[in-house]
Amino acid sequence: MTPIIENIDPSLLVEQSIGQSVTQALGIIFFLALIGWITKLAFEDIE
């Protein structure tokens, strides 16, 4: 399919494998979990 805008991100035109998708998703989940954990720690009392 021809891109409809000129300066489109070229990486979007390359098909992503299932492996790449899963790795990317796991990376993002880990990242969000890390941020969530740091936030949780802030509101936890010091023992």
Added chain:
Amino acid sequence: MELNRMKKKPKGNQWLFWAAVAFTGFFSVWAVISPESLTNTLWNWVYQYHDNFNWFTILMPLIILGICGWLAFSKYGNIKLGAADEDPEFSTFSWMAMLFTAGIGVGLVNFGVGEPLSHYLNSPGGLLAGNDPVSAAKNAMSQTLFIWGLPAWSIYTIAGLVIGYFTYHRAAKFLPGTPIEEGFRDKPWGKAVANLTNIVAAGAASLTMAASIGLGVFQVKNGVSAVTGMELTGMTSSIAILLIIFLVYTAAAVLPVQRGMKTLGDINVLIAVFLLLFVFIMGRTDVFMGTILSTIKATFMDIVPNSFENYTYLEKTWFKDWPNTTFIWWVSWTPFLGIFIARISKGRTIRQIVTASILVPTIFLIVWFSVFGGYGLFDAIAGSGAIVDYVANNPDDVYLSFILVLQSFPLFKLTGVLFILLIIVFLATSATSAVIALSMITSDGVEDAPPYRTVIWSIITTMVAFANVVTGTLNGVRAVAVIIGIPYLFLLLLSVSGMIRQMRKDFKEGRV
């Protein structure tokens, strides 16, 4: 007992000192032996991070700004860094001058003209993406202040607060790892993560500074060539310039902070303000005033839309190279800047620190970029276009566009000399704060570290800068500084988390 304590102390210092030297040495040796492999490997990692997590990097400063605002205007805002009856150590002018010159430093001159013009050309709202010149110019100022304004100063401020709170309020050590060690003292991993933070912080401070000094040497050379008409080629002139800068910042660093840093900071602000007023008065003042007005709007109104824009579907080279990389670069500066801000902010409340250290530099930067960048944009739209042509043709060397602006006005012999002086003093100020912080980190966090440690770090940082100047590997060292900034961002967020838990505890127990 006392003797044992004294015997043990240098051991601890030496361990941290040598670990930090080894960390710094590893990357600088790699930079000298195989600059290409270092540059390619590290930039590849940085880009992979940007590809996957640019949505976080772009949003992160707004989150930090929100935390700063919450701290300043909540019940925690009245907490003073220091004893309740303690007066500020420095006058407000000197405090602001030191904050400003150490935080932004030579970048103000490096990017004052080149950055707005680069965004004018290359950003998705820029000329090359098919936008009209006037909207491209407004977008350029909006992006410039998004990168340099509130986000940058929020990051610096929070870095200063986390260390300041623990050192002045809890009598803890002046170390980047202190907020983690103290805030998570009930966790088994607290001490280990704090040690890691100290080592990474020392490496980041030394390498970031070495890259800046190396770049500054090239700038001074080019400045001297432009002012005198002499072509400075070869290594002798570079080494001579490096030696002068080294002597200035080593002297400033070993003098008591009150004298060394305060004098440099004051001189710097006076020169910068003189050049600013000179161009403001001699140039199109009506255009500058209009640019200032619209940039104030852009700074405060566009921060939210810009923080939620990651240009999905669009080609992201500009997005990764400018906002993403620069935000991480600001984080790389926080290890030493945080210590420095904490060091000079004794006796001020959290509310004062947050409001002053975020708003005052941002307002100054609005005026600075509106005048210098504004002149470049005015020249692009209604003038000869020579400055924007230079930026378009020299994308890796946009720094010199600042000289082109000064050359457009009379008395360049005078303003050119002031320009060179400004770079030297800016560099010296940043380098001074870096080596003071480095000697504190590697001296177990004592407030006034022994001068010999300061001199050793001065020499190490200058040696790395020297190796980079000789081999031309600045981009490699910059890559190291950026790559260190990525994990350090999480260590910074963890430090903020540690400070919040400590503040909650102190408040609950009536200690603040």
